[in-house]
Amino acid sequence: MRSLKGDAMDPKGLIAEAYKIEGITPSECRSIFLDWALNLEGETTAALNVLLERHGARDHPMTQVLRDGLASTARPRRRGGWRSRERP
Numbered sequence: 001m002r003s004l005k006g007d008a009m010d011p012k013g014l015i016a017e018a019y020k021i022e023g024i025t026p027s028e029c030r031s032i033f034l035d036w037a038l039n040l041e042g043e044t045t046a047a048l049n050v051l052l053e054r055h056g057a058r059d060h061p062m063t064q065v066l067r068d069g070l071a072s073t074a075r076p077r078r079r080g081g082w083r084s085r086e087r088p
Contacts, residue, residue, distance in 0.1 A: 009047045009054075011039055018062045019055055026061040033065045045073050 006013035014036045018029055040047055048070045056063050 008042065009050045010036065011041070012036070014039075015051050015055065015062065015066075019058060019060055024061060026065065029062040029065040032062070033069060037069070045070065048073070 006016060010016055012035075014032050018024060018032045021028075037044065048066055052063070052066050052070065056066065
């Protein structure tokens with residue numbers, strides 16, 4: 001088994017390898033994305049922007065997963081506790 005090496009934006013080279021897999025499904029891309037996100041040390045939004053710049057021009061399911069990841073990091077998070085409950 002060979003060792004995957006990447007850079008700071010893709011430490012294990014998972015995203016780069018996903019783009020090399022022919023016939024990969026969106027579901028498999030989401031799985032790879034989750035593994036990538038769990039291993040990333042640093043700013044997710046910056047890493048996603050770099051990866052989209054690097055790979056985003058390709059028509060590939062991973063491109064959409066990266067875009068979805070970027071969109072979900074931009075949304076404000078729900079506040080918990082009493083502030084999130086509806087008032088009468």
